[in-house]
Amino acid sequence: MDKMRGEDDRVPVYASGSQVLQKLQEKSKQRYPAMYSSVIGGIILDPCMMVIPMDDHMVHRGHGIFDTATISDGCLYELDSHLDRFLVSASKAKIDSPFPRETLRSILIQMTAASGCKNGSIKYFLTAGPGDFMLSPKGCTGPAFYAVVTATASSSSRLRPKEGVKAITSTVPMKHPFFAGMKSVDYLPNVLAMMEAEERGAYASVWIDDEGYVAEGPMMNVAFITKSGELVLPAFDKILSGCTAKRVLALAPKLVEAGLLKSVKAARISAGEARQCAEMMFLASGLPVLPVVEWDGQPVGDGQVGQISLAVYDLLRHDINSGPDRIPVPYT
Ligand SMILES: Cc1ncc(COP(=O)(O)O)c(C=O)c1O
Known part of the structure; x- marks a missing residue:
């Protein structure tokens, strides 16, 4: 038999829109x-x-x-x-x-x-x-x-990042490339990967694909500076092609001209090679560049925020503040 319910257990019924509006x-x-x-x-x-x-x-x-x-x-x-x-x-x-x-x-x-x-x-x-x-x-x-x-x-x-962040490798299964390549609202794997990182004291996690290559983070792309001075972004074939990552690929040749980098490329990079890199960073519209100084408990490079990551940050910030792709909003 149903337990008798007290007055307080009753679910309110709002018949009028004005009552709902007040609650909202x-x-x-x-x-x-x-x-x-x-x-x-x-x-x-x-x-x-x-x-x-x-x-x-x-x-x-x-x-x-x-x-x-x-x-x-x-x-x-x-x-x-x-x-x-x-x-x-x-x-x-x-x-x-x-x-x-x-x-x-x-x-x-x-x-x-x-x-x-x-x-x-x-x-x-x-x-x-x-x-x-x-x-x-x-x-x-x-x-x-x-x-x-x-x-x-x-x-x-939004100042230059003074401190770097920690990353972990995600154990949450990665999205199939067809779904990773579109920005659908189905972000459950991304949410779980982010929660996993937070539970383990990291800023975000990184997916490694089934062939052992670095993929992306749950809401960011990843970039590496090799010890020989190459800027490498994981190829976009299995991941979201990030607007920030693509802008970095377009702007970073300036750092080659300035002698800070040897080359710039989007290419497959294995997790093993990536772990040997001198610098690592997250790239996304809201960041736009966040140096990663520790990955799975191991220091990235010397464990400090790298000079090239800061140079990439400066390039992007300059582009955001005064680059060609800005639409002035017509506020009244
Ligand atoms: C899964 C994923 N990868 C990469 C990015 C970075 O893309 P963008 O630079 O266009 O913000 C995002 C951004 O939200 C993302 O959700």
């Missing part, structure tokens, strides 16, 4: 400065209204892709490279964009302007859209585009 206002701790939703058809500034439908195919089946871009001192950095990758991911996930590329771009710029945010990032998602909780997206009403702005501290606080 009480609970919404995160204050995101702006969101765009194609379901609503506009930009939302009230944080407690920044919601997506529960029957969206991204929510219950992971049928969505996403990408990001950095806002630095009122400019969007490398938005076009991120949008290119976004549309490649969309095509691999068989999601048609509800808007042409130029409209997506314009929405993201207008949303950033409406947010007033000068430093932070934007994240945007393309999904199969709201539907009927089925596995097939046939019942979805049509693809949806969502975007959000997240604010961070001012760019002046």
